[in-house]
Amino acid sequence: xxxxxxxxxxxxxxxxxxxxxxxxxxxxxxxxxxxxxxxxxxxxxxxxxxxxxxxxxxxxxxxxxxxxxxxxxxxxxxxxxxx
Numbered sequence: 001x002x003x004x005x006x007x008x009x010x011x012x013x014x015x016x017x018x019x020x021x022x023x024x025x026x027x028x029x030x031x032x033x034x035x036x037x038x039x040x041x042x043x044x045x046x047x048x049x050x051x052x053x054x055x056x057x058x059x060x061x062x063x064x065x066x067x068x069x070x071x072x073x074x075x076x077x078x079x080x081x082x083x
Contacts, residue, residue: 012053022055029059032066 016022026049034042049058 012056013051015051016049016055019052022052026055026058029062029066032069033062036065036069 016026026046030042030046033045036042045058049055
């Protein structure tokens, strides 16, 4: 996804509440983050996201972790199907 698709294009210090699409993506990322580290840790980190630049950093920070967890889960399912 590019920055425009994510709702990150525009001025970096623009508040995130001006983009519904970005808020939806952040909700999904926060939900996945909560599954990985717990609700309270995810809530505290997500509350720090106030601008588009914060959102960019948050997404870039978490996507590798989320993708790794997804890949691990898929690999685990494949192994359980073979047994």
